[in-house]
Amino acid sequence: MNKETLIQVHEKVKPYVHRTPVLTSELINDMCGSKIFFKCENFQKMGAFKMRGAANAILSLSEEERQRGVVTHSSGNFAQAVSLAAQKLDVKAYIVMPENAPQVKKNGVKTYEGEIIECESTPQAREATANRIKEEKGAAFLHPSNQDEVIYGNSTAAIELLEEFPELDIIITPIGGGGLIAGTALAAHHFSKNCKVIGGEPMEADDAYRSLISGKIETNDSFHTVADGLRTHLGDRNFPIIQKYIEKIIRVEEEEIVNAMRLIWERLKIIIEPSSAVPFAALLKEKNEFKNKNVGIIISGGNVDLKNLPF
Amino acid sequence: MNKETLIQVHEKVKPYVHRTPVLTSELINDMCGSKIFFKCENFQKMGAFKMRGAANAILSLSEEERQRGVVTHSSGNFAQAVSLAAQKLDVKAYIVMPENAPQVKKNGVKTYEGEIIECESTPQAREATANRIKEEKGAAFLHPSNQDEVIYGNSTAAIELLEEFPELDIIITPIGGGGLIAGTALAAHHFSKNCKVIGGEPMEADDAYRSLISGKIETNDSFHTVADGLRTHLGDRNFPIIQKYIEKIIRVEEEEIVNAMRLIWERLKIIIEPSSAVPFAALLKEKNEFKNKNVGIIISGGNVDLKNLPF
Numbered sequence: 001m002n003k004e005t006l007i008q009v010h011e012k013v014k015p016y017v018h019r020t021p022v023l024t025s026e027l028i029n030d031m032c033g034s035k036i037f038f039k040c041e042n043f044q045k046m047g048a049f050k051m052r053g054a055a056n057a058i059l060s061l062s063e064e065e066r067q068r069g070v071v072t073h074s075s076g077n078f079a080q081a082v083s084l085a086a087q088k089l090d091v092k093a094y095i096v097m098p099e100n101a102p103q104v105k106k107n108g109v110k111t112y113e114g115e116i117i118e119c120e121s122t123p124q125a126r127e128a129t130a131n132r133i134k135e136e137k138g139a140a141f142l143h144p145s146n147q148d149e150v151i152y153g154n155s156t157a158a159i160e161l162l163e164e165f166p167e168l169d170i171i172i173t174p175i176g177g178g179g180l181i182a183g184t185a186l187a188a189h190h191f192s193k194n195c196k197v198i199g200g201e202p203m204e205a206d207d208a209y210r211s212l213i214s215g216k217i218e219t220n221d222s223f224h225t226v227a228d229g230l231r232t233h234l235g236d237r238n239f240p241i242i243q244k245y246i247e248k249i250i251r252v253e254e255e256e257i258v259n260a261m262r263l264i265w266e267r268l269k270i271i272i273e274p275s276s277a278v279p280f281a282a283l284l285k286e287k288n289e290f291k292n293k294n295v296g297i298i299i300s301g302g303n304v305d306l307k308n309l310p311f
Numbered sequence: 312m313n314k315e316t317l318i319q320v321h322e323k324v325k326p327y328v329h330r331t332p333v334l335t336s337e338l339i340n341d342m343c344g345s346k347i348f349f350k351c352e353n354f355q356k357m358g359a360f361k362m363r364g365a366a367n368a369i370l371s372l373s374e375e376e377r378q379r380g381v382v383t384h385s386s387g388n389f390a391q392a393v394s395l396a397a398q399k400l401d402v403k404a405y406i407v408m409p410e411n412a413p414q415v416k417k418n419g420v421k422t423y424e425g426e427i428i429e430c431e432s433t434p435q436a437r438e439a440t441a442n443r444i445k446e447e448k449g450a451a452f453l454h455p456s457n458q459d460e461v462i463y464g465n466s467t468a469a470i471e472l473l474e475e476f477p478e479l480d481i482i483i484t485p486i487g488g489g490g491l492i493a494g495t496a497l498a499a500h501h502f503s504k505n506c507k508v509i510g511g512e513p514m515e516a517d518d519a520y521r522s523l524i525s526g527k528i529e530t531n532d533s534f535h536t537v538a539d540g541l542r543t544h545l546g547d548r549n550f551p552i553i554q555k556y557i558e559k560i561i562r563v564e565e566e567e568i569v570n571a572m573r574l575i576w577e578r579l580k581i582i583i584e585p586s587s588a589v590p591f592a593a594l595l596k597e598k599n600e601f602k603n604k605n606v607g608i609i610i611s612g613g614n615v616d617l618k619n620l621p622f
Contacts, residue, residue: 021332023354042580043334262617269353269613271580302580306573306622 001152003190009056009152010159016055016088019160020044025267032283034290037168038264039161042272042302046112049157049180049300050081050144056153057142058085066091068138073126075101076229077301078144083114094139096129098122104305145177146235154183161296162191171296172279175199175208175242175249176230180300182238185245195296199242199249200282202227202257208234208242209249226254226310229275229301250282257281258310264299273304312463314501320367320463321470327366327399330471331355336578343594345601348479349575350472353583353613357423359540360468360491360611361392361455367464368453369396377402379449384430384437386412387540388612389455394425405450407440409433415616456488457546465494472607473502482607483590486510486519486553486560487541491611493549496556506607510553510560511593513538513568519545519553520560537565537621540586540612561593568592569621575610584615 023038041049058070069092072082079095086093093114097106098121109116119129134141143150157180158171171188173181181199188195201208202225210218217239223231234242252260261277263284264270276299283290283297334349352360369381380403383393390406397404404425408417409432420427430440445452454461468491469482482499484492492510499506512519513536521529528550534542545553563571572588575581587610594601594608 026356045337047580265582265617269358269582271576271582306576306620309617311617 001148001186006152006155006159006186006190010156012059013052013055013153013156016085017051017156018044020157022161022164023268023270028263028267032287032290034283034293034295036283037161037165037294037296038268039157039296039298040270041157042270042276042299044301046077046080046084047301047303048077048081049154049298050077051085052156053150053153053179053183054078054081054085054142057147057149058089058091060149061140065140068140069094070142071096071130071133071137071139072142072144073097073130074144075105076144077303079105079114080108080112082142083109083112086114087112092139094133094137096126096133098126143235145179145232146237148237151179151183151186151238151241154180155187157298158184158187158296159191161298162187162195165294165296166192167294168192168195168296169293170196170198170290171298172198172200172282173298174227174230174275174278174300175201176227176275177232178208178234178238178242180298181246182241184298185241189245196247197245198247198282200278201249201251202230202278203251203253205230206251209251211239212243212249226257227275227278229273230278250286252278252281252285256285260284262311270299271302271304272299273301274310276300276302312459312497317463317466317470317497317501321467323370324363324366324464324467327396328362328467329355331468333472333475334579334581339574339578343598343601345594345604345606347594348472348476348605348607349579350468350607350609351581352468353581353587353610355612357388357391357395358612358614359388359392360465360609361388362396363467364461364464364490364494365389365392365396365453368458368460369393369400369402371460372451376451379451380405381453382407382441382444382448382450383453383455384408384441385455386416387455388614390416390425391419391423393453394420394423397425398423403450405444405448407437407444409437454546456490456543457548459548462490462494462497462549462552465491466498468609469495469498469607470502472609473498473506476605476607477503478605479503479506479607480604481507481509481601482609483509483511483593484609485538485541485586485589485611486512487538487586488543489519489545489549489553491609492557493552495609496552500556507558508556509558509593511590512560512562513541513589514562514564516541517562520562522550523554523560537568538586538589540584541589561597563589563592563596567596571595573622581610582613582615583610584612585621587611587613
């Protein structure tokens with residue numbers, strides 16, 4: 001994969017995604033002693049950066065593959081992203097979801113005409129059901145984070161950010177499945193002189209932090225974090241990129257995530273999901289390291305249940 | 312007042328305000344059958360359009376007047392706007408507030424170094440206290456909505472919107488004290504070919520609606536509306552402008568305001584205060600009238616207590 005590949009990916013997905021705005025706040029900058037540029041993927045179509053990876057993955061299929069449809073198992077933003085990207089490209093989307101998934105998530109998929117296939121609420125059942133659809137329909141399987149086309153699609157958020165602010169010293173993203181930070185790391189490597197990439201991760205699901213230390217993919221025994229989008233693990237496609245290119249991972253406590261989220265709601269006046277507050281929480285935690293630096297933060301999404309806020 | 316005056320006002324306030332972004336949503340457009348352009352004054356400095364009027368009012372004072380300071384009585388956004396504009400212009404701001412005003416509002420003023428003068432919680436006490444400060448300090452009194460310089464300053468939000476989208480058929484704003492809609496009406500009159508201006512007003516505080524019918528300024532006996540920024544009356548400076556230039560006022564129920572607010576939070580992913588949802592509620596209520604039209608909506612502000620949401 002070289003720079004030219006990413007340029008082509010960006011051109012390819014442009015018609016299907018928003019070029020999201022970058023917001024700043026004098027008050028937040030004064031508070032932190034750094035200049036922060038928030039790339040607002042919460043304003044992306046369907047409300048999250050996942051649209052970029054999903055669009056690129058479907059666009060990368062052959063005409064024949066597209067006719068057989070796509071399948072994924074996700075109950076989160078990727079389910080909606082695949083549904084919407086597929087709808088726009090006139091491709092059938094099969095979304096495997098646990099039968100007890102919240103109605104609001106099912107409705108999100110239905111809005112974009114994704115076909116929901118219910119299964120038991122275990123990882124095994126989800127995989128088995130997705131495999132069955134793959135067999136029966138010949139549908140192409142799309143992984144939420146551990147697939148090259150998805151990672152390359154995700155990189156376009158940071159490419160846009162660096163196009164507008166080439167003087168960034170650091171970009172911070174949340175780290176869950178690893179697809180966003182891997183894409184961001186590739187973008188920084190190819191589209192900046194010396195911009196570092198740092199991950200923010202909940203202490204309660206710090207598998208990526210531990211994976212970097214041990215040198216192999218670690219998992220979590222539990223996911224007691226408010227950052228629901230980050231309750232997942234790295235994969236074999238994104239882990240090597242993360243190992244190679246990212247500077248480090250800063251871990252944050254639950255209270256720090258909620259405080260950072262509230263600050264962004266109050267000061268930037270934008271709605272972000274808990275996972276998206278993790279990079280800003282990381283910056284606040286290690287303020288001194290970012291002093292007088294130009295810092296990009298990727299606000300990954302804004303899909304949050306207004307009836308169930310953490311504050 | 313002519314077009315040249317407003318151009319000069321805009322040039323004058325530009326260094327002190329943000330040029331706020333304009334957001335759109337395909338989903339909302341599809342739902343309404345019109346193309347809606349949301350001018351996001353919730354992203355304005357201190358979180359509301361009031362910054363524009365306050366900045367222009369202070370900039371319009373002589374050097375001598377500025378040295379004696381400014382005074383206003385407000386417990387809402389205008390108090391913060393005057394404090395911040397005065398701080399930026401190195402002018403002393405005296406803010407008269409009822410002693411029982413919420414601490415969060417007092418803190419907002421203190422953040423921007425406004426000096427709070429407490430008084431009893433009656434309109435009489437507020438006016439008497441402001442008058443006392445005027446006498447004692449020689450401070451210039453600034454009215455939140457009923458003063459020419461404030462109205463002209465407010466007009467700059469619609470001027471920017473029309474610069475970017477000259478093909479707008481209609482602009483809708485909330486109507487409370489009347490300062491925003493009067494400024495918007497002047498902007499539409501001078502900066503568009505044929506853009507109409509419509510007001511959205513809570514049924515529970517429909518003094519402006521009744522004033523247009525009776526031809527004189529009416530008041531409300533009560534203000535049982537969630538739209539806290541609209542619990543006020545028209546004044547003798549803005550009412551004639553409203554009479555002359557605005558198309559009509561659409562009144563909305565409380566439930567319609569809350570539903571419109573929730574839709575904007577969920578779909579646009581931005582934080583707006585209840586008053587700012589009133590124009591969108593008006594559009595939703597009379598959808599057919601706006602069908603296939605290009606509609607600008609001024610999102611007046613985003614200062615809301617996250618611990619006390621109406622949904």
